[in-house]
Amino acid sequence: MxxxxxxxxxxxxxxxxxxxxxxxxxxxxxxxxxxxxxxxxxxxxxxxxxxxxxxxxxxxxxxxxxxxxxxxxxxxxxxxxxxxxxxxxxxxxxxxxxxxxxxxxxxxxxxxxxxxxxxxxxxxxxxxxxxxxxxxxxxxxxxxxxxxxxxxxxxxxxxxxxxxxxxxxxxxxxxxxxxxxxxxxxxxxxxxxxxxxxxxxxxxxxxDLLSAVLSLATLLPVIYGVKQLAAHGFGVPQLLSLLVGLAVGVVFVLRQRRLEHPLLDLRLFGNRTLRAALGVALLCSATMGGVTLLVAMYLQQVAGLSPLVAGLWLVPSFVLAIVGNMAAPALASKFNPAYTIAGGLLVTAVGLVLLTQVSSTGGIALVVAGYAIAFAGTSPMGVLSTQLVVGSAPPEKAGGASALSETNGEFGIAFGVAILGSLSAAVYQGRMTDAVPAGVTADAAAEARDSLPAATNVSADLPSQLGGQLLDAARDAFTSSLHTVALVSAGAMVLFAILAVTLLRRAAPVAGGEGQPEETGRPAESVAG
Incomplete structure (x- = not known):
């Protein structure tokens, strides 16, 4: 049909x-x-x-x-x-x-x-x-x-x-x-x-029930391994979990190629628009996932806010993102979707640069403003890349394409938390190498160098003045790690903007694969099956 x-x-x-x-x-x-x-x-x-x-x-x-x-x-x-x-x-x-x-x-x-x-x-x-x-x-x-x-x-x-x-x-x-x-x-x-x-x-x-089992056995170990990597760093259990998931994933892919009616139609990836939209969305989700984790930690661990108050401070970012979500389709109707996405990512880069100016004391307003701008800038990417993904698939594959888009986002966030969280931890530990004040025992100093939450726990058991000095040093070190991650992320967003223009400039929003040509001039339906 x-x-x-x-x-x-x-x-x-x-x-x-x-x-x-x-x-x-x-x-x-x-x-x-x-x-x-x-x-x-x-x-x-x-x-x-x-x-x-x-x-x-x-x-x-x-x-x-x-x-x-x-x-x-x-x-x-x-x-x-x-x-x-x-x-x-x-x-x-x-x-x-x-x-x-x-x-x-x-x-x-x-x-x-x-x-x-x-x-x-x-x-x-x-x-x-x-x-x-x-x-x-x-x-x-x-x-x-x-x-x-x-x-x-x-x-x-x-x-x-x-x-x-x-x-x-x-x-x-x-x-x-x-x-x-x-x-x-x-x-x-x-x-x-x-x-x-x-x-x-x-x-x-x-x-195909076996494909469903293989899909689950692929995704769960990979997601678990990435999350454990973010929480505990590199280790044998984490790497083993990733390897198991990837190995099962190979079996899953081989089975999909043999089935007449596969669980996941791999021919969807033959559509260049879908591949490009998924790739850009994955990279951006990963970057903002890592930044979001550090911003939440700053508000609670550095600024000392409760989870409720920290959540309320983040409300402006969600409000601006909603505005961006609603404005994105109108902008894309006047400008090429690729340029709309790229423009939003450049706005995100500006917000991330603001985060590099945050201090460890009195920085709540700036961190909220920078994060809100950065978060809002990703709105066109979120809306338009989703539309490009589901629109690049024929109507009978819309459910599978939707699941691909959402799985892509879930994995991107977990991956970003692991990678940027590891970068943040490395910077923090490097800054804390010589920052622990004299008078802190070797065991306590080693624990404090591990992470900001650990330093907070250690400082509570020290005399008030010494504990305050240790906590100030730890907060300064964490803020430096936020600066590094924000700067790296800002540079990455500029590269992602260039990538979006390069890969998506010939794509146009489509609805359910209806009547829109692929970049090669072939109908989307013929590419996706």
Whole structure:
């Protein structure tokens, strides 16, 4: 079946039904991001109530992201086969049930299981949401705006999470933060069948269960290895995890090439626009993922803010990002998308340069301003690269392409935290080599040189004057590491801007692979299958 719009025929305009449907899709998007940010506030409360060990606390936080990253490709492709609306509604029901289990968990183990189920169900929601948007909005300009709204809702959830979480924890018990999603999922289950279209690929074939297992066995060890690399540096367990994941990944790729109906159609990568958009998005996500970690650490460890107050200071960055998300499609309609993306990345570089001027005392305003500018500058890249990825695939592959885009982002952030976190640690440790004040014991000095949180713990056990001197030295060293990472990241953003112009200047926003030629002059459908 040829889904292409004939030459000269304008893509259909979305009507009121589609825009109301977008509002319905916006609610679970808001919830998914809010569920991430509120947990950071609830963690101390639930840890005390459930007696969670430090290892259990890590799993409570991390298992959600692991499951999302591991299942995105499987669920995205499954949605293409059984129906994207059907998968969305199944995921909504599972998410609601897992939220109740999490809210009333009576042990840390039960909560870890509930968080794993939340991640698995969240992985059904994310690609389904984006794929449905591409089905509902065929007009490229409207599609870009719809994707901007979708991404803005995700940003909005991150922004209001600390406020909502703080209010609920101040009034109710810790489990209440997990119940926020119940009304949202119930509304989605009621309105979804009425307002959202169903779409599944014709003749998509059966889901290959072995490929699903291989996909999970590829992504989970790689993501776990990268996260452990960020937390603990290079070591045998981390490298072994990465090697296992990569080895299974080779087996996964070989199997996809042999299957008539693969879990992941590798022919999608034959589209140069898709490859370039994924590559630029991966690099930018990695860079901003690392910078975000250091900014959050600065606000809490250097400026001494609580997680709630630090989250509130970051609200301006989310607000500016939302403005950028909404402006990106309009800018791309007047200028080449590649230049719109590149211009945003140059703005990001300016914001990162501001971070190089932050001092270890009284630097909150400057770090917030610099980060807000940098974060907002990545908005065109986020919206337009997503549209380029899903638009470069034919309609029957939209779910798989959406999952690719989101998995790409998850991996980019984890990779950036590992690489830039390691760079920050190296600079910090180098600065602390001769900065530990006299009078600190050798063991305490060695611990303080490891990281700023370690130095903070050591300083609390020292006499007040000596502890203050050590803490000041550690904060200066960390701020220097922030300067280095920001400077390197600013230079990287300039290079990424050049890369975007070079690779994407001949691409144009498309909708569902309809009627837009690839750079080679071939229809996107023929390239992607």
């Amino acid at each position: 040829n889904a292409n719009v004939s030459a000269g025929e304008a893509p259909p305009q979305a009507g009121r039904r589609e825009w109301i449907g977008l509002a319905v899709l916006a609610l679970p998007t808001l919830l998914l991001s809010l569920d991430i940010s509120v947990l950071n506030l609830a963690l101390p409360h639930l840890s005390a109530a459930l007696g969670a060990t430090s290892t259990q606390q890590l799993w409570i936080v991390d298992i959600y992201g692991f499951m999302i990253a591991g299942f995105l490709i499987t669920w995205g492709t499954l949605g293409d086969r059984i129906g994207r609306r059907k998968l969305l509604l199944i995921g909504a029901a599972l998410f609601g049930a897992a939220s109740v289990l999490a809210a009333y968990a009576d042990s840390a183990t039960t909560l870890i299981v509930a968080r794993a189920l939340l991640g698995i169900s969240g992985a059904t929601l994310m690609p389904s949401l984006l794929a449905l948007i591409t089905n509902m909005f065929k007009n490229p300009k409207q599609q870009g705006l719809a994707i901007g709204v979708w991404m803005s809702c995700f940003m909005g959830g991150m922004a209001i999470g600390p406020v909502v979480g703080g209010a609920m924890l101040g009034t109710f018990w810790w489990g209440s933060v997990f119940l926020i999603g119940l009304p949202v999922m119930l509304l989605l289950l009621i309105l979804g069948p009425i307002l959202l279209p169903e779409y599944k690929a014709p003749e998509a074939g059966r889901l």
